[in-house]
């Protein structure tokens with residue numbers, strides 16, 4: 102089943118797209134539109150609905166926050182539809198030339214993410230007629246991920262930095278130490294409203310991010326203590342009472358897994374990035 106809805110806040114329009122192969126969608130991705138700028142392109146599984154929904158907009162540039170398939174799934178079709186440049190951080194441009202393969206679960210829920218070589222690198226700012234968006238690197242969830250910050254308006258487009266107060270699935274290449282640092286970086290910014298790519302906007306963005314920071318620090322602290330006692334990641338997982346979503350873990354071949362989060366804390370502790 103497919104679902105689409107639209108929202109707005111001040112000058113920001115945003116659109117929510119969800120797909121589920123069997124029942125009502127539970128996972129959604131947002132595309133934002135402000136003053137001619139489109140932020141992200143959604144998932145390939147919703148391409149037709151996305152193209153129809155956005156058709157009324159006057160888009161003159163597109164920006165990609167990171168290479169994940171629910172943000173980069175429709176770059177080429179939307180570039181062709183609006184005949185406009187598509188910008189992304191340098192690291193994202195590189196990753197999109199030969200993006201990492203997707204698991205079956207990711208293909209099933211979001212759809213494929215073809216390579217794209219025409220992205221224009223931009224690491225500093227994106228300007229529209231009325232607004233100036235600073236590009237803030239927030240790696241961790243993805244190595245190339247950035248936020249867009251409009252200082253005058255106090256808007257923060259936080260990509261996948263927040264998503265939720267807890268983490269259900271963790272990708273193999275995520276870094277918990279970088280996530281902690283990125284939240285600290287963002288908390289130092291003077292923003293009023295946080296636009297999350299998988300949730301509605303937050304007027305209490307700092308509060309929810311502080312909760313997430315606490316969660317990540319508590320989790321990694323517990324993992325490190327058990328690791329210091331000599332436990333292996335699987336043993337740490339068990340002794341923390343964690344449970345995998347068996348089906349998702351299976352169909353993603355372990356790509357989406359809470360064990361990955363334990364392993365990330367151990368890895369980051371061992372390489373000195375988690376103190």
Ligand SMILES: [Zn+2]
Nearest residue numbers: 169242243261
């Ligand atoms: Zn992501």
